């Protein structure tokens with residue numbers, strides 16, 4: 418049972434539709450006094466409304482009797498609503514003025530303005546959803562592609578929770594077996610963990626491992642792809658950014674060191690965002706501002722999901738920069754040989770192709786020009802490769818949240834340690850103790866233990882009225 422916190426008993430209200438002008442707005446009221454509060458504004462409501470029914474009538478200011486709006490009221494009985502509490506949804510005419518007025522009147526009648534995510538928090542408190550499903554709701558609201566909404570919807574429907582619960586079942590089962598052998602050994606009989614137990618622990622370990630690896634795709638689905646454009650000054654990084662997003666976003670000049678801060682522009686691949694990051698050219702410099710820019714470039718190179726190294730093929734020294742970048746790469750980076758329009762004979766390209774081949778990066782190299790647009794499509798296709806892969810996967814059942822991976826890693830650590838202990842014939846007590854750590858982690862994941870900071874962090878991300 419989850420402990421209630423101050424304010425959890427209040428009847429809460431909020432505007433649940435997006436602010437601004439629209440055809441209708443929806444105001445939600447939830448709590449034990451939802452009906453009695455709303456009834457004072459909507460005297461046309463019958464005293465015992467039917468659950469899941471709509472009622473139409475005039476909403477009035479209870480103090481002055483002034484007409485506020487004509488509204489539709491949906492009634493959801495206690496135990497039959499999203500929050501699990503008595504809930505009323507008032508659909509009024511759109512626009513901020515009317516909905517804000519109704520909200521004020523509700524507050525005047527004793528309802529409290531809901532905190533962000535508080536309706537979903539209540540659904541969680543009342544056991545309508547677990548923490549993972551609640552996060553799925555947030556994911557669904559935020560999702561921007563078919564795949565990420567599929568991932569969020571399956572999470573909301575409990576697919577991921579079931580996987581986490583299965584982990585819990587295994588941990589509990591293994592723990593119980595160990596307990597039994599502890600009891601036996603106290604009777605003077607030594608029992609080794611059975612083969613069944615070992616098998617189950619190993620299967621559990623690989624399942625947890627699979628879930629952790631699904632985050633690689635899940636994270637892309639949820640957050641999209643960050644791509645850093647790096648290279649020497651004047652290679653054409655800013656020009657390339659502009660060509661990719663088909664807009665003049667970054668300043669381009671023939672002065673090396675023009676870009677000092679980083680600029681981020683978003684494109685979409687079937688709805689999934691790709692964030693292109695233009696950076697300062699990497700070189701030794703005494704200029705304080707440029708130096709900071711270079712540090713940011715190096716940071717972007719290290720943290721982005723993908724990196725495009727831009728090389729000026731017309732620069733007689735390109736070879737040095739190219740091999741430096743290839744040698745310094747910490748992951749598989751991409752290479753864009755820019756200014757190919759200046760290669761009159763095709764000789765430069767042939768040399769660069771041979772060099773890319775020699776360095777083993779030919780498959781990740783594109784030739785083109787930010788000025789003529791050559792090669793831009795090819796580069797975009799290459800970068801979107803990982804996103805095309807997740808398209809086929811469909812998204813359902815993937816781990817998409819950092820919190821889940823953190824929890825799963827804790828579980829993995831505990832299972833791996835337990836397996837090692839089993840191998841070393843350690844005492845069942847020790848093994849059971851180790852597995853408790855994993856069990857605690859899975860309880861935290863599902864919200865079975867009330868971790869105030871975790872809960873606060875999750876629900877704060879929600880918008881008002883959800």
Ligand SMILES: Nc1nc2c(ncn2[C@@H]2O[C@H](COP(=O)(O)OP(=O)(O)O)[C@@H](O)[C@H]2O)c(=O)[nH]1
Pocket residue numbers: 648649650651652653654655656657668669670671672673674675676698755756757758759785786787788789
């Ligand atoms: N001919 C040619 N010039 C280019 C190309 N791309 C960029 N430039 C020029 O190279 C210079 C530096 O470009 P810029 O995008 O500011 O480079 P950055 O310092 O890497 O951001 C500018 O004068 C651009 O017009 C290209 O594909 N072909």
Ligand SMILES: [Mg+2]
Pocket residue numbers: 654655656667668675676696697698
């Ligand atoms: Mg630039």
